[in-house]
Amino acid sequence: MNTSVSVKDLTLKFGAITVLDxxxxxxxxxxxxxxxxxxxxxxxxxxxxxxxxxxxxxxxIFIKNHNVTWEEPKDRxxxxxxxxxxxxxxxxxxxxxxxxxxxxxxxxxxIDKRVARASEILQIGPLLQRKPxxxxxxxxxxxxxxxxxxxxxxxxxFDEPLSNxxxxxxxxxxxxxxxxxxxxxxxxxxxxxxxxxxxxxxDRIAIMRSGLIQQLDDPMTIYNEPKNLYVAGFIGSPAMNxxxxxxxxxxxxxxxxxxxxxxxxxxxRAKGPLQPGTKAVLGLRPExxxxxxxxxxxxxxxxxxxxEPMGADNLIWLKHAGQSMSVRIGGNRRYSPGAQVKLAxxxxxxxxxxxxxxxxx
Amino acid sequence: xxxxxxxxxVAAAADASSGSLSGxxxxxxxxxxxxxxxxxxxxxxxxxxxxxxxxxxxxxTSLKSMPExxxxxxxxxxxxxxxxxxxxxxxxxxxxxxxxxxxxxxxxSVRITIPSVIISILIASINGYALANWRFKGMETFFTVLVxxxxxxxxxxxxxIVIVLREMGIYGTLSGLIIVHTIFGMxxxxxxxxxxxxxxxxxxxxxxxxxxxxxxxxxxxxMLPMSLPIFVxxxxxxxxxxxxxxxxxxxxxxxxxxxxxxxxxxxxxxVQGVKEYNVNMAATILTxxxxxxxxxxxxxxxVRGIAAGAVKG
Numbered sequence: 001m002n003t004s005v006s007v008k009d010l011t012l013k014f015g016a017i018t019v020l021d022x023x024x025x026x027x028x029x030x031x032x033x034x035x036x037x038x039x040x041x042x043x044x045x046x047x048x049x050x051x052x053x054x055x056x057x058x059x060x061i062f063i064k065n066h067n068v069t070w071e072e073p074k075d076r077x078x079x080x081x082x083x084x085x086x087x088x089x090x091x092x093x094x095x096x097x098x099x100x101x102x103x104x105x106x107x108x109x110x111i112d113k114r115v116a117r118a119s120e121i122l123q124i125g126p127l128l129q130r131k132p133x134x135x136x137x138x139x140x141x142x143x144x145x146x147x148x149x150x151x152x153x154x155x156x157x158f159d160e161p162l163s164n165x166x167x168x169x170x171x172x173x174x175x176x177x178x179x180x181x182x183x184x185x186x187x188x189x190x191x192x193x194x195x196x197x198x199x200x201x202x203d204r205i206a207i208m209r210s211g212l213i214q215q216l217d218d219p220m221t222i223y224n225e226p227k228n229l230y231v232a233g234f235i236g237s238p239a240m241n242x243x244x245x246x247x248x249x250x251x252x253x254x255x256x257x258x259x260x261x262x263x264x265x266x267x268x269r270a271k272g273p274l275q276p277g278t279k280a281v282l283g284l285r286p287e288x289x290x291x292x293x294x295x296x297x298x299x300x301x302x303x304x305x306x307x308e309p310m311g312a313d314n315l316i317w318l319k320h321a322g323q324s325m326s327v328r329i330g331g332n333r334r335y336s337p338g339a340q341v342k343l344a345x346x347x348x349x350x351x352x353x354x355x356x357x358x359x360x361x
Numbered sequence: 362x363x364x365x366x367x368x369x370x371v372a373a374a375a376d377a378s379s380g381s382l383s384g385x386x387x388x389x390x391x392x393x394x395x396x397x398x399x400x401x402x403x404x405x406x407x408x409x410x411x412x413x414x415x416x417x418x419x420x421x422t423s424l425k426s427m428p429e430x431x432x433x434x435x436x437x438x439x440x441x442x443x444x445x446x447x448x449x450x451x452x453x454x455x456x457x458x459x460x461x462x463x464x465x466x467x468x469x470s471v472r473i474t475i476p477s478v479i480i481s482i483l484i485a486s487i488n489g490y491a492l493a494n495w496r497f498k499g500m501e502t503f504f505t506v507l508v509x510x511x512x513x514x515x516x517x518x519x520x521x522i523v524i525v526l527r528e529m530g531i532y533g534t535l536s537g538l539i540i541v542h543t544i545f546g547m548x549x550x551x552x553x554x555x556x557x558x559x560x561x562x563x564x565x566x567x568x569x570x571x572x573x574x575x576x577x578x579x580x581x582x583x584m585l586p587m588s589l590p591i592f593v594x595x596x597x598x599x600x601x602x603x604x605x606x607x608x609x610x611x612x613x614x615x616x617x618x619x620x621x622x623x624x625x626x627x628x629x630x631x632v633q634g635v636k637e638y639n640v641n642m643a644a645t646i647l648t649x650x651x652x653x654x655x656x657x658x659x660x661x662x663x664v665r666g667i668a669a670g671a672v673k674g
Contacts, residue, residue, distance in 0.1 A: 053567050074573030086564035090586040099582075100572030147572070159564075 003065070004029040004187035005050060005155055010059035012045060012211075019045045020211045022059070027189065032181050034198040035191045037208035038234070043191045044159055046208070050189065051080050051157050064154055074100070076155075079148025083160040085140040087132040093143050094128040097150050111150075118149040121180070138169045145180070158190040162197065174200060195235055199223065207231050224349060229358040232283045232351050238315060240283045241325040244355065249276040256282045256352070259322040264297040267347040271361055279355035286315065286328040288349040291335075296344045304339045318343070423447065423642035430638050446639035450647060454640055456627040457616065463644055465617075466624030470604055470651075472535055473620055477542035478599040482592065485547055489554025490580050494566050504555070511548035519612055526613065533615040541613055542603050550595055557591040558584060593659050601652040621648050 007025040011018070019042045027033050035043040048054040050061055052073035060069045068076045087096050094115060101111045119125045122142045132140055141161055148156055161177070162170045178201055181188055192198055198205050199219045206216045207230075215227040226232035232240050245258030254265040254274040263282060265274065302320040309315075312331045317324055320343065327343070335341065354361050392398075418435050423446050425439040452462040459465065491497070492504055522541060523532060531537035561584070569579045610620040619627075625648045629641045 048567075051567075051571060053570060072573075073571045078571065080568065080571045082564040082568060084562055084564050086562065086568035088565065088569075088583055099569075099574075103573050103578055144568075147568070151572075 002029045003027065004031065004063070005189065006062040006065075007046070007050065008060045008062070010046070010049060010061065011057050012042075012049060012054065013057045018211060020049070020056070023211065023213060025206065025213065025216070027187060030185045030187055032178075032188045032190065032201055032203045034202035034205045035189065035208055036193070036195060036198040036205050036234075038193055040210075041208040042211040043193075043208045047157055047159055047189060047191050050155075051078055052076050074104075077153050078155045078157055079151050079153040080157040080159065081141070081144045081148055081161045083163050085132070085137075085144045085164070087140055087143055087147075089132055092129050092131055093124060093135070096132065096143055097128075097146050100147070100151055114150040114152065118146040121149065121183075122146050137165050138173060141165065141173060142176075145177075154187060156186050156188040158188065158192075160192055161190075163192070163194070170197075177201065195237065199235075207234060225360065226283075226351055227360055229281060229283075229353045232353070236285055238286050238326050238328070240285050240351070241289075243282045243284075243321055243323070245280065245282065247274050247276050247278045247280050256280065258282065261300060261321040263345065263347070265347055265350075265352070266297055268350055268352060269348065270352065274352075274361065278361075280361065281353045281355050281358075283351035283353065284325070284345055285349065286326045288346050289325075289327045290344045290346070291316070291327055291329050291333070291341050293342075293344050295342075298343075298345050298347070300343045302341055302343055304335045304337055304341060306337060307335055309334070316341075419642045419646055423639050423646060425639055427635070427637065427639060446637070447643040447647070449637075450628070450640045450644035454628045454644060456624055456631065463621060463624055463628070463647055466619055466621035467647075469535070469614075469618055469624075470621040473538055473542070473610075474600060474603045477539045477546070477603050478596060480539070481543040481546035481550060481599055482595050484543065485550030485595070486554045486585075486588070486592070487580065488547070488551040489556075490558050490584055491576075492551070492555045493558035494563075494579070494584075495576070507548045507551050511552065515545065515608065519608075523612065532613070533618070535614070535618050538609060538613045538618070541609050542606070545609075546599055546602070550599070553595060553598075554588075554591060557588060561587060597655055597659055600655050604651050 003026050005025075005027040007023060010020050010023045010025075012020040023042075023046065025046075035046060037043045045054060049056050050063075052068065052071060056069070060067060062068065063076055063078070073080075088099060091099065097115045097118060098111050101114065115128070119128060122145060124139065124142050124146060127135060127139060127143070132143070135143065141164075144161070158177075162173055165173065174197055177188075177190075181201075190197075190201060199222075202219055204216060204218055205222050207214045207222065209230055215222060215231045217225075217227075222231065222235055226235060229242075233242070243256070243258040243263075245256055248255045248257045248262070250262060250264065254268075254270070254276075256263040256265055300320060302318040302325075304316050305319055305324060306317040307314065308317070309331065314329050314331050314333060314335075315326055316329065316335055317326050318341065352361050353359060421438055422430060422435060424442050424444070426441065426443050426445070429440060450462060451464055453460060454462045488507075492500060526532040526537045526541075529537075531540070565583060566579065569583050574582065604620075605622060606620070607622045607626065610623045611626075614620070614623075625644050628644050
């Protein structure tokens with residue numbers, strides 16, 4: 001696979017504030033990469049640097065093995081879709097789509113051909129003569145994608161394109177973007193703070209925090225084997241349950257002890273030998289804990305505090321090992337507060353972190 | 362929402378069962394002569410009278426003949442309406458040796474106002490656009506200097522400008538005055554345009570750049586079509602400001618180029634002969650007519666433009 005976009009040692013400073021710090025990133029040809037992070041982590045800034053809308057303080061950007069660090073946005077072979085759609089309000093949809101092409105002095109017949117193709121792909125044919133104000137949010141974002149489409153670019157950049165839409169439209173357009181990527185096979189870089197979007201769309205996810213990439217992996221790896229405590233807490237909703245304690249050895253087998261409760265670590269794939277006495281954090285996802293199931297080496301008693309039925313699922317909050325934890329069970333299994341339950345854990349899906357370095361062990 | 366609706370239905374059902382259907386319902390009636398209304402309309406009415414009475418006196422006086430004015434009741438409507446003073450103010454009133462009325466001053470004012478307004482707005486809008494959307498070296502300094510410029514009293518600059526214009530050889534000419542008006546409009550107009558352009562979504566500008574539009578393409582094709590309200594505001598500020606200007610007109614031009622305001626002053630303040638109040642009133646109204654018409658025509662856009670700038674930036 002060839003690299004499509006390559007970022008080398010990219011640094012960006014606004015005065016004394018370092019937004020991006022020697023960031024390196026290689027994106028394969030045809031890959032769908034999602035930059036995920038909470039607001040202010042530098043993900044949009046990175047996208048703007050790739051687009052050429054911000055000048056980096058240091059570092060290089062390559063697109064198709066061509067150094068574009070000093071190039072204008074229009075010469076980089078990119079199309080960009082913005083959160084607020086950014087459609088030109090005084091132009092019709094057709095003029096919006098063709099604006100860039102008209103400026104570059106393209107042949108009228110070719111422009112018409114490309115607009116027709118884009119409007120067919122996105123099914124916006126009937127809207128071509130309307131102004132943006134007469135469109136719904138979903139239609140506007142489709143036109144904005146079309147504007148990138150007609151330019152026939154190598155790389156699509158999406159800056160939180162679905163954040164302004166309501167939940168239903170968001171999931172519809174999410175599927176459409178995925179379909180678009182499957183059909184076009186372009187490289188796409190997609191910025192979002194929504195982990196569902198990231199997990200469903202991405203070939204690989206880059207989780208960012210304060211200008212650094214914390215983990216760059218495919219969605220399942222990120223979900224199952226988070227590299228550090230931050231990623232583990234960021235991905236997953238409801239969030240992972242964390243227990244602070246230390247590694248111990250019970251009958252010669254590794255275990256984790258917190259507040260007098262012992263979790264046997266049978267089945268956990270550790271990166272190296274687990275040293276007894278190490279201060280550690282155990283992470284258990286709510287969906288990897290079973291309630292009132294068959295007995296295992298780790299069967300604990302706990303008391304139900306609160307129940308949150310969500311239709312398909314039922315989330316119950318329990319008091320266990322001196323802290324509150326959540327467990328996700330089937331929507332038809334109900335527990336009332338105060339009920340005694342038996343918990344069992346699938347340790348092959350658990351995560352263990354060093355308490356000091358916060359890295360996975 | 363659904364819960365609220367259900368609650369209301371339940372409440373209504375309870376009301377119906379207890380027989381209180383005749384209770385308060387819908388809009389609460391408000392008495393016309395409440396304290397609130399008296400204070401509100403009283404204040405508004407007083408303010409309106411305060412501003413309208415002088416105008417009324419002027420219009421009424423300008424339609425009276427001199428003997429009727431000498432009878433002394435300035436509030437009474439004219440017994441015999443005459444347009445003689447208006448004709449005289451426009452075409453016959455004397456200033457110095459010329460006796461062709463305000464018409465010449467009107468022509469001068471038009472020839473001063475139109476180019477000044479167009480040039481100053483054009484330059485200021487481009488300045489504002491560059492300051493709001495493009496990063497360039499020295500941009501902060503440039504902007505600070507402009508803002509400070511807005512606060513320096515005009516009087517300080519008059520004499521230096523006279524010298525500059527004299528050295529350029531355009532002192533006393535219309536073009537000299539046009540340049541002065543353009544320069545003095547610059548700080549406030551640039552500020553106005555910068556704030557307006559800064560309030561437009563930044564992503565539009567970015568999208569246009571990705572589409573390949575440069576400085577001028579973005580200005581003319583994206584920014585200008587979105588900025589009608591602020592252009593109207595700038596036009597109103599400039600037209601009324603330049604039309605009503607007296608100081609620059611009297612300092613920087615020769616008598617044959619005097620704008621209407623200066624000529625009005627010369628007519629009203631002439632010391633020879635009888636004071637013709639009716640002619641003076643007519644001349645004053647004629648001079649104020651242009652700004653008045655501008656306000657009436659563009660009032661709605663003016664409010665919208667001010668509000669648009671006020672929300673953000």
